[in-house]
Amino acid sequence: MSRTLASTPREDGFRAPGEFEPKAGCWLIWPERPDTWRLGAKPAQKLFARVASAIAQSEPVTVIASRRQWQNARTVLPDAVRVVEMSTNDSWLRDCGPNFVVNDRGDVRGVDWTFNAYGGFDGGLYHPWDRDDLVARKVLEIERMDRYRAPIIAEGGGLQCDGEGTLITTEQCLLNKNRNGHLGKPEVERQLSDYLGLETVIWLPRGFAFDETDGHIDDVCCFVRPGVVALSWTDDRNDPQYEIVREAEDILLSSRDARGRRLSVHRIPHPLPIEMTAEESEGLDHVEHTWSRPAGNRIAASYINYYPGNSVVVVPEFGGELDRQAKAALAALFPNHEIVGIPNSREILLGGGNVACITLPVYAGRRNTTRSE
Amino acid sequence: MSRTLASTPREDGFRAPGEFEPKAGCWLIWPERPDTWRLGAKPAQKLFARVASAIAQSEPVTVIASRRQWQNARTVLPDAVRVVEMSTNDSWLRDCGPNFVVNDRGDVRGVDWTFNAYGGFDGGLYHPWDRDDLVARKVLEIERMDRYRAPIIAEGGGLQCDGEGTLITTEQCLLNKNRNGHLGKPEVERQLSDYLGLETVIWLPRGFAFDETDGHIDDVCCFVRPGVVALSWTDDRNDPQYEIVREAEDILLSSRDARGRRLSVHRIPHPLPIEMTAEESEGLDHVEHTWSRPAGNRIAASYINYYPGNSVVVVPEFGGELDRQAKAALAALFPNHEIVGIPNSREILLGGGNVACITLPVYAGRRNTTRSE
Numbered sequence: 085m086s087r088t089l090a091s092t093p094r095e096d097g098f099r100a101p102g103e104f105e106p107k108a109g110c111w112l113i114w115p116e117r118p119d120t121w122r123l124g125a126k127p128a129q130k131l132f133a134r135v136a137s138a139i140a141q142s143e144p145v146t147v148i149a150s151r152r153q154w155q156n157a158r159t160v161l162p163d164a165v166r167v168v169e170m171s172t173n174d175s176w177l178r179d180c181g182p183n184f185v186v187n188d189r190g191d192v193r194g195v196d197w198t199f200n201a202y203g204g205f206d207g208g209l210y211h212p213w214d215r216d217d218l219v220a221r222k223v224l225e226i227e228r229m230d231r232y233r234a235p236i237i238a239e240g241g242g243l244q245c246d247g248e249g250t251l252i253t254t255e256q257c258l259l260n261k262n263r264n265g266h267l268g269k270p271e272v273e274r275q276l277s278d279y280l281g282l283e284t285v286i287w288l289p290r291g292f293a294f295d296e297t298d299g300h301i302d303d304v305c306c307f308v309r310p311g312v313v314a315l316s317w318t319d320d321r322n323d324p325q326y327e328i329v330r331e332a333e334d335i336l337l338s339s340r341d342a343r344g345r346r347l348s349v350h351r352i353p354h355p356l357p358i359e360m361t362a363e364e365s366e367g368l369d370h371v372e373h374t375w376s377r378p379a380g381n382r383i384a385a386s387y388i389n390y391y392p393g394n395s396v397v398v399v400p401e402f403g404g405e406l407d408r409q410a411k412a413a414l415a416a417l418f419p420n421h422e423i424v425g426i427p428n429s430r431e432i433l434l435g436g437g438n439v440a441c442i443t444l445p446v447y448a449g450r451r452n453t454t455r456s457e
Numbered sequence: 458m459s460r461t462l463a464s465t466p467r468e469d470g471f472r473a474p475g476e477f478e479p480k481a482g483c484w485l486i487w488p489e490r491p492d493t494w495r496l497g498a499k500p501a502q503k504l505f506a507r508v509a510s511a512i513a514q515s516e517p518v519t520v521i522a523s524r525r526q527w528q529n530a531r532t533v534l535p536d537a538v539r540v541v542e543m544s545t546n547d548s549w550l551r552d553c554g555p556n557f558v559v560n561d562r563g564d565v566r567g568v569d570w571t572f573n574a575y576g577g578f579d580g581g582l583y584h585p586w587d588r589d590d591l592v593a594r595k596v597l598e599i600e601r602m603d604r605y606r607a608p609i610i611a612e613g614g615g616l617q618c619d620g621e622g623t624l625i626t627t628e629q630c631l632l633n634k635n636r637n638g639h640l641g642k643p644e645v646e647r648q649l650s651d652y653l654g655l656e657t658v659i660w661l662p663r664g665f666a667f668d669e670t671d672g673h674i675d676d677v678c679c680f681v682r683p684g685v686v687a688l689s690w691t692d693d694r695n696d697p698q699y700e701i702v703r704e705a706e707d708i709l710l711s712s713r714d715a716r717g718r719r720l721s722v723h724r725i726p727h728p729l730p731i732e733m734t735a736e737e738s739e740g741l742d743h744v745e746h747t748w749s750r751p752a753g754n755r756i757a758a759s760y761i762n763y764y765p766g767n768s769v770v771v772v773p774e775f776g777g778e779l780d781r782q783a784k785a786a787l788a789a790l791f792p793n794h795e796i797v798g799i800p801n802s803r804e805i806l807l808g809g810g811n812v813a814c815i816t817l818p819v820y821a822g823r824r825n826t827t828r829s830e
Contacts, residue, residue, distance in 0.1 A: 166598050169595055170542050171524040225531075
């Protein structure tokens with residue numbers, strides 16, 4: 085039901101939609117592994133269920149669960165959420181799942197990047213990652229969508245598209261020697277353009293400090309709509325992200341997108357620094373082949389790691405006044421959406437990501453006969 | 458996406474469709490276990506792929522494969538067949554899958570019987586069977602269909618419905634002490650009627666000799682359309698099924714269906730007796746907790762174990778002149794279908810069943826405003 089195509093999306097007239105475009109559904113993976121998720125993943129499961137329930141108000145949600153966790157996930161999640169058995173290595177579906185591409189006839193296909201768990205044996209987060217590298221294909225099978233297998237290593241969380249031919253990404257991630265450094269920037273840009281249907285790639289040199297993913301863009305900034313970017317921002321000179329957000333803003337403001345527009349940048353408060361406590365670290369299995377998360381480990385938190393659904397925007401909360409400010413800033417950018425906060429999303433963050441990292445939006449195909457405006 | 462309902466199909470106005478009714482799809486399970494399927498299941502996989510491909514001409518096919526076999530199944534099966542990961546104990550989806558029920562508004566739901574691998578610890582075929590007992594629910598989740606969990610032990614292969622309120626089944630199976638014997642016939646009949654929307658149950662005392670399932674009806678006879686039954690038949694007095702087919706025909710001819718009609722019975726040739734060879738038995742893993750299949754083991758073969766799709770009827774072949782006769786007899790009963798034989802379906806039979814046993818038709822919901830004719 086899902087063909088693997090030998091062509092590229094660009095050749096076939098497909099493009100990556102913007103994150104804000106209409107969705108047909110959303111998928112997540114139920115967290116389970118005890119070396120990523122403390123206390124047998126019970127606290128994280130509660131949070132994932134909250135995120136799934138929030139999104140289910142907006143579009144149909146499917147949660148992937150392993151054979152061992154299927155019954156438990158089915159019991160804990162509301163009826164409205166579909167639970168599908170699948171084997172995975174961890175729960176970052178944004179990254180191991182497909183990037184969807186659409187054309188103007190309403191067709192949707194998937195791009196299946198090569199996945200190496202954020203760097204393979206050179207700084208990657210876990211081994212093995214063989215099951216995660218099959219997840220995109222398995223999701224596309226269930227969705228009955230055709231597939232492109234892309235020859236470069238990438239994760240969805242490292243890619244921010246405006247749906248009109250512009251990508252924002254980081255050199256730290258995609259040009260890392262543990263991803264595609266050997267190919268060189270022009271070749272990586274060519275591949276991205278072929279598989280996402282791009283004309284312009286805006287490169288930031290790096291993502292946030294303490295980000296385990298080698299600088300995914302999805303903590304730093306994202307397109308709210310074409311020409312409009314939300315950027316995580318701090319004025320605290322002692323925050324290790326201080327220089328990074330300035331560098332990012334400078335580049336964004338000096339760039340033009342694929343349509344030749346200058347970008348409008350909206351600053352969203354950056355959360356206070358977060359560290360793993362001794363109690364939290366003790367709740368983990370500590371094993372070889374998995375990224376070490378000792379007590380005192382700094383974690384890159386960001387409100388930018390939200391999920392924009394058809395009618396809701398699901399936003400991580402960490403507690404405190406900044407939650408309110410961040411939600412107010414996002415509410416101003418999404419006046420027609422309900423802003424749904426996820427209290428205590430720290431339990432997701434402890435695993436290394438947040439709401440955006442665990443969610444895979446499936447885009448709705450739309451016929452468009454007036455695109456060439 | 459799939460609610461488990463506390464009511465019964467009868468209460469909700471649902472009925473089991475006839476096997477011949479229009480289908481929205483068909484599911485199978487990729488064979489794998491080396492104690493059921495010889496030579497690491499490679500010969501059986503070839504045959505299952507043939508069955509899946511034949512049905513895919515007629516309606517969309519989904520094949521369930523385990524994590525270990527998913528890539529292999531995806532590679533071997535044609536693109537048109539969807540491959541979905543799921544854990545199972547064996548490959549008899551007719552029996553562990555749901556029985557679908559429909560209403561006149563075009564809704565389709567599933568009945569999830571309790572499954573105990575054909576008799577549990579009292580003559581059942583394998584242990585454990587926990588994964589198989591979850592398969593019906595998992596299929597219904599993917600299909601986004603609501604579910605009834607039925608309190609009796611039954612398998613789809615033991616039930617033949619005409620879609621108009623009549624069921625044919627066997628006492629040997631459903632009233633067996635290893636299924637529902639303790640409940641008594643009236644209570645079992647009541648449950649069947651509630652969950653399949655029946656008015657009339659026609660009980661045959663037994664199914665075929667050597668049938669590992671305790672006499673499933675799906676080797677003996679089936680409805681071709683309401684009022685018309687195909688019955689496996691032999692005139693060979695030395696065939697151990699000789700008495701059984703006569704007993705069945707006598708009962709069918711003396712019964713009336715739920716609409717008060719007498720049944721028309723069409724005799725289909727019964728295959729010659731089949732025995733497992735020493736070479737075939739040696740290709741199996743021989744383990745405790747799995748039904749023993751030594752050399753010389755007699756196997757109940759039947760052409761009645763076919764799959765009637767929307768445009769094809771997929772029929773097992775065992776080699777020889779009887780194949781031709783059986784296909785001709787079925788062609789006369791299905792004049793608008795293409796009859797597709799499956800040569801060497803012996804490789805499926807060696808596992809204990811055949812085309813009908815491995816296929817789960819998903820019925821198409823149809824609005825019907827003129828049913829109360």
